[in-house]
Amino acid sequence: MTNKLTHHPLTAELVDDGHSQAILLTQQNGIEEPQSVLVHPWQLRAVCEQFGIIASDTQAAKTIATLQRRMLGLRERIDELYDWMLQFSDHRHADLSHEMTSLDALRDLAGEWCADFEKGLPEGFGEAQQPQPPQGTSTKCTSAPAAAQAALL
DSSP, rough: OOEEEEETOOOOOOOESSSSSEEEHHHHHOOOOOOEEOOOOHHHHHHHHTTSSSSHHHHHHHHHHHHHHHHHHHHHHHHHHHHHHHHHHHTTTTOOOHHHHHHHHHHHHHHHHHHHHHHSSOTTTOOOOOOOOTTOSOOOOHHHHHHHHHHHH
């Protein structure tokens, strides 16, 4: 990390003010003497949060936790529907291939979106059972007429 940032006509420099680290902001305006102010990093952060330039840590953490909880809940419901479709639906006699394909895609997306943040969650939080197709079956559904047609070929 560099100790100096220049964004003309402003220069920000990390300095030691004798008590702790501080940020020295200096701005040159034309031929006049440069104007400087020394601020503590937390003061600068508070100013940026106050005016919405950056989000406060507590608000950002709360928002992230809420979105994670909602995403995990959605993934859990998708997994339950997926399991029900595999185990109890009449997809062997009805053509639900489009529905199963869409559900499979939703399940993959939800799993992918949740994978990144599950590592940091408390143990057991959001660990939905990942339903798997029963042995000898697949998620590909075929209609009875299509199966009968294939048997004749």
